[in-house]
Amino acid sequence: MLLDAFRDPQLARQILNDIHALADQPMTFMEFCGGHTHAIMQFGIRQLLPKGVRLLSGPGCPVCVTSQRDIDQAIALAQLPGVIIATFGDMVRVPGTSHTLQQAAAAGADVRIVYSPMDAVDLAAAHPDRQVIFLGVGFETTAPGVAASILQARARGLDNYAILSMHKYTPPGMRAILDAGEVRLDGVIGPGHVSIIIGLDGWRFLPRDYAMPVVIAGFEPVDILLAIRALVRQVARGQARAENAYSRSVTPQGNPAALAIMNQVFEPVDADWRGFGRIPTSGMGLRAEFRAYNAAVRFALPDVPSREPPGCRCGEMLRGVIEPRACPLFGRACTPERPQGPCMVSDEGACAAHFLYQDLSL
Numbered sequence: 001m002l003l004d005a006f007r008d009p010q011l012a013r014q015i016l017n018d019i020h021a022l023a024d025q026p027m028t029f030m031e032f033c034g035g036h037t038h039a040i041m042q043f044g045i046r047q048l049l050p051k052g053v054r055l056l057s058g059p060g061c062p063v064c065v066t067s068q069r070d071i072d073q074a075i076a077l078a079q080l081p082g083v084i085i086a087t088f089g090d091m092v093r094v095p096g097t098s099h100t101l102q103q104a105a106a107a108g109a110d111v112r113i114v115y116s117p118m119d120a121v122d123l124a125a126a127h128p129d130r131q132v133i134f135l136g137v138g139f140e141t142t143a144p145g146v147a148a149s150i151l152q153a154r155a156r157g158l159d160n161y162a163i164l165s166m167h168k169y170t171p172p173g174m175r176a177i178l179d180a181g182e183v184r185l186d187g188v189i190g191p192g193h194v195s196i197i198i199g200l201d202g203w204r205f206l207p208r209d210y211a212m213p214v215v216i217a218g219f220e221p222v223d224i225l226l227a228i229r230a231l232v233r234q235v236a237r238g239q240a241r242a243e244n245a246y247s248r249s250v251t252p253q254g255n256p257a258a259l260a261i262m263n264q265v266f267e268p269v270d271a272d273w274r275g276f277g278r279i280p281t282s283g284m285g286l287r288a289e290f291r292a293y294n295a296a297v298r299f300a301l302p303d304v305p306s307r308e309p310p311g312c313r314c315g316e317m318l319r320g321v322i323e324p325r326a327c328p329l330f331g332r333a334c335t336p337e338r339p340q341g342p343c344m345v346s347d348e349g350a351c352a353a354h355f356l357y358q359d360l361s362l
Contacts, residue, residue, distance in 0.1 A: 006043065006221050015225040016048055022232045026052040028184060029231050030320055032174060033191035034061035034348025035219055041357035043221040045228075053232065056183065056320040059173045059273070060191050061348035062138045063090045065318055067272035069306040070166050071342075072096045074135050076302045077164065077295065078109040084127060085111045086120035087135040090346045093339060097306045117149035117163075124153060124161035133295045136165040136284075140197040143167045143284055144258040147265035150286070150293045162295040165284055168271055170194050171202060172282035176273070178210050183320040187231035189224070190216040192246050197262075199254025200244045207240040218246040265290055274308075274342070275315020312341035317350050324354040331355060 003009040003016075031037055037057045040046060046055055059065050075096045078085040085101065092101040092111060105111040110130075114120050120134040136146045146163060153161040170191065177183065190203050195216045206212040213234040217227035227245040234241060244250055262284075271283025286294040295301075308315070312334070313327040324330050324343070334340040336352055343351035 003048070008222055012222050012225055015222065015229050019053065019225070019229050019232050020050050022229070022236045023050040023053050024236055026054070027186045027232060027235050028054045028056060029187045029189055029228065030056045030058045030177070030183070030185050031189040031217075031224075032058040032060040032170065033189070033193070034064070034346065034350065034353075035193065036060070036189055036191070036217060036224060037350050038348065038353045038357075039219055039221060039224060041353040045221060045224060049228070053228070055189075056185070057317065057323075057350040057353075058177065058188075058320055059276070059318040060139075060170070060194075061318070061343065061346050061350070062142075062168065063094060063346040064314060064342040064349050065168065065173070065273045065275070066094070066137055066166050066342070067274050067306075068097060068308055069272060069304070070164075072304045072306045073301050074164060074166075075099065075101055075104050076304055077133055077299060078104045078111055080131075080299065082130055083110065084123060084130050084132045085109065085135065086114045086123055086132055087111065088115075088137065089113045091135055091137060093345045094342045095309055095340060095345075097304070117146045118152065121149050121153050121156070121158065121161055124158045125156060128160060131160050131162065131299075133299075134161070134163045136163045136167050138167055139170050139191075139194050140262065141193040143266060144197065144255075144262045147261045150265055150290055151261070153293065154290075159292070162293050162298050163286070164295040165266070165286055166271075167266065167284035168273065169268065169282050169284065170198075171205060172279050173273065173276070174206070176276050176279050176282075177319055178212065180319065185212065185320075186235050187213040187215070189227050189231070190214050192216060192218050192223075192249065195244075195246065195250045195254070197255050197258050200242055200250060200252045202254060204242045207242055211240045213240045213243075215243040216246045216250050218249065273318075275318040309340045314341040314343040314351070317343055324351040327351070
């Protein structure tokens, strides 16, 4: 039985009974976070819910929403002489227009996987004759650490460290989905990790501006069920509020220290999102004070002709318009071993979650 995999099956059963009793109408909720998508698929949460309660995956995979042009420019930077590219592991396998960072490395580029931006700073210190470029990909969760790496590089007098900032703010992405009106939503499962930084306050715009309920969730399966129950209750009662079902980690104000360091180094800029196009003030650009650490300024970024992988519908999945199985490449031409798009590459990608945890014969 699916509940046997839960840490507390009895509590999960109680919450599910409540959900079934409260769900008096069809309801569609979007989990913003890719980590939630993987937990939902892994523990069979969709199958446990009433038939009228539907879950859609959202754009909460930072690697997935990175535009094709940004991927291509990162690969082009890797091919410059004297450059070391430092990056988190997911990025090396994301297909660019013609190849991946992994393939660029096989052809001679110096691409290194790091576990922290500070590792990239140490690389710069260890190789003063090389230019180290860290690929800054992520939401508010990882941006403070990248900002701290720039401050650390400045404190250590390292003039051979730079970042290519592809960081994004999450609220504008959610606004873009609601403003587009392509999917009808009754509520949002708010991302836990992001909300640790921006707090519940960062999501109050949803009920205020869109009359949309939002509940922050943790990552245990019971955490997710608690958030779904809270959303179902709000919809059944005709309410729209911001609730926190992850209070052991998320506060109303978030993490002031992390926000301060992030805002010290970054400022909002327009940014391209895969599947969305350009979203105003959704990207994190380095402030003028830190121009010397901006790879987009220090290096001539080529205006490479970029195109999406043929047949890949990752962009539509990120907007919640389709499910992974609607993509003709899913499970056939596109698998985790041979990904055609980023949604099958990343640990937070919806396609990877559906492939790993759901019987392909269904």
